[in-house]
Amino acid sequence: MADSSANRPAPPRVPTQPTLLELLAAFTQVSVAAFGGALPWSRRMIVERKRWMTNDEFNETFALSQFLPGPNTINFSVVFGSRFGGAAGAAVALLGLVGPPLVIVIILGALYERYGDIETLGHILAGIAAAAAGLLVASVAKMAAPLFTRRWNAAPLIAILAFVGVALMHWPLPYMFLALSPLSIALAWFKR
Amino acid sequence: MNDNPLWTLFSLFAVLSLMAVGGANAAIPEMHRVAVDVMHWMSDKQFADMFAISQLSPGPNVIIVALIGYHVAGLAGASVAIGAMVVPTCVMAYFVARTWDRFKDARWRIAVQAGLVPVSLGLIAASAFVLARAADHNVYAAVITLATAATAYFTRANPLWIFAAAGLLGVARLV
Numbered sequence: 001m002a003d004s005s006a007n008r009p010a011p012p013r014v015p016t017q018p019t020l021l022e023l024l025a026a027f028t029q030v031s032v033a034a035f036g037g038a039l040p041w042s043r044r045m046i047v048e049r050k051r052w053m054t055n056d057e058f059n060e061t062f063a064l065s066q067f068l069p070g071p072n073t074i075n076f077s078v079v080f081g082s083r084f085g086g087a088a089g090a091a092v093a094l095l096g097l098v099g100p101p102l103v104i105v106i107i108l109g110a111l112y113e114r115y116g117d118i119e120t121l122g123h124i125l126a127g128i129a130a131a132a133a134g135l136l137v138a139s140v141a142k143m144a145a146p147l148f149t150r151r152w153n154a155a156p157l158i159a160i161l162a163f164v165g166v167a168l169m170h171w172p173l174p175y176m177f178l179a180l181s182p183l184s185i186a187l188a189w190f191k192r
Numbered sequence: 193m194n195d196n197p198l199w200t201l202f203s204l205f206a207v208l209s210l211m212a213v214g215g216a217n218a219a220i221p222e223m224h225r226v227a228v229d230v231m232h233w234m235s236d237k238q239f240a241d242m243f244a245i246s247q248l249s250p251g252p253n254v255i256i257v258a259l260i261g262y263h264v265a266g267l268a269g270a271s272v273a274i275g276a277m278v279v280p281t282c283v284m285a286y287f288v289a290r291t292w293d294r295f296k297d298a299r300w301r302i303a304v305q306a307g308l309v310p311v312s313l314g315l316i317a318a319s320a321f322v323l324a325r326a327a328d329h330n331v332y333a334a335v336i337t338l339a340t341a342a343t344a345y346f347t348r349a350n351p352l353w354i355f356a357a358a359g360l361l362g363v364a365r366l367v
Contacts, residue, residue: 005323009318020217026224028365030250031250031252032250032251033250033330033352034250034251034252034349035247035248035249035250035352037252037253038251038252038253039316040344040351044348045312048348049207055250056316058284059309060305060306060308060309060310060315061207061309061314062222063305063308063309063312063313064288064289064292064305064308065285065314066312066316067308068209068281068284068288069209069281069284070210070277070278070280070281070283070284070285070339071209071252071253071254071277071278071281073252073253073254073279073283074252074254074278074282075281075282075285078285078289079283079286079288079289080283082286082289082290083289083293087286089354090282090285090286090289091304093294094278094282095254096224096250097251098252098255098278099272100250100251100253101249101250101252101255102251102255102258102270102274104249104250104251105245105246105249105251105255105258106258106259106262106267106270106279107240108245108248108249108259109245109258109259109262109263109270110262112241112242112245113262113263120363121363122244123238123247123363123365123367124359124362124363125244125245125247125362126327126329126333126362126363126367127333127336127358127359127360127362127367128247128248128358128359128362129244129323129326129333129359130324130327130328130332130333130334130336130337130358130367131212131336131337131340131342131351131354132247132322132323132340132355133323133324133326133327133337133340133355134322134324134336134337134338134339134340134341134342134354135340135341135344135345135351135356136316136320136324137320137337137340137341138320138340138341138342138343138344138345139316139344140313140316140317140320141341141345142345143313143316144313144317147309147310147313154310155306155309155310156310157310158307158310158311158314159310159311159313159314159317160314161308161314162311162313162314162315163314163315163317163318163321164204165317165364166314166315166322167318167321167322173315176315177315180311180314181308181311183323184307184308184310184311185303185304185307185308186303186307187307188230188302188303188304188306188307189299189300189303189307191306
């Protein structure tokens with residue numbers, strides 16, 4: 001899936017193909033580490049550690065997962081898994097991503113139902129939430145950096161519009177998505 | 193409408209999963225409306241606590257639906273809720289991904305793919321901003337956010353260490 005990189009030199013990397021077992025292991029590791037959302041951890045595993053995808057391939061696959069309805073990291077695991085291992089790959093990646101956290105969260109939920117209000121827990125949650133937000137900021141910065149230095153030049157503008165609309169103007173996300181996507185796709189179409 | 197809570201959970205989350213363009217956090221307001229205001233399954237504070245627990249738990253944010261399901265109907269509720277939220281959209285993602293790969297050299301696909309990336313990045317940046325605003329309610333929290341962002345951007349250190357430190361600052365009641 002190196003299609004869109006045809007117009008620039010391919011970045012040097014060792015092409016690796018994960019096996020089903022590696023897929024399961026990778027997504028299980030992502031899921032048990034993934035505090036504050038799975039995106040930063042998926043990117044760290046797939047792009048930085050395993051080098052199964054380049055930054056661009058990851059961005060494109062993640063963008064497709066986001067365009068599909070439903071939780072986007074879940075979609076991502078299915079799209080990613082099916083690319084490397086068909087239906088079995090998709091199932092294995094999904095199982096790794098959802099299985100372990102499901103068990104953990106149900107245990108926590110059961111404890112919460114029993115021991116409800118513990119103040120220290122709230123403070124711990126607050127500290128971790130602040131760190132999780134910072135981790136997501138770093139991931140966005142890494143994913144977006146190439147956008148501002150090459151590709152078609154309307155891209156940063158579209159990204160900034162989406163950010164301002166949702167983060168600052170609080171416009172409903174589905175509307176922003178439906179309004180900006182056709183515009184952005186049309187710009188990409190005529191650019192080529 | 194059937195009175196069985198499992199059916200209610202199923203229909204709520206199956207519909208939500210298909211509306212949640214942009215991730216589970218985008219669907220949080222609708223979950224809150226149904227769980228607290230319409231069905232009276234829980235109080236406002238209970239919902240906020242569940243959101244915090246889902247953030248504390250590792251894994252995708254969507255895991256909050258299992259907590260809501262568990263609160264309403266135990267293990268069966270948790271299974272029904274997560275299944276309804278995940279299975280329909282995964283089947284769809286699977287078939288779209290296969291079709292997508294067949295057209296990998298088509299001009300329209302290249303344009304769609306290149307066009308979606310900046311929209312997607314803008315939306316993720318917006319979630320990062322919203323989460324940081326919600327989490328950074330004092331100076332210590334803001335420092336934690338900035339320190340985590342800088343460490344994760346400039347190094348390949350495992351962020352779990354920062355999370356552990358942030359949790360300890362919480363134990364010390366600084367956050």
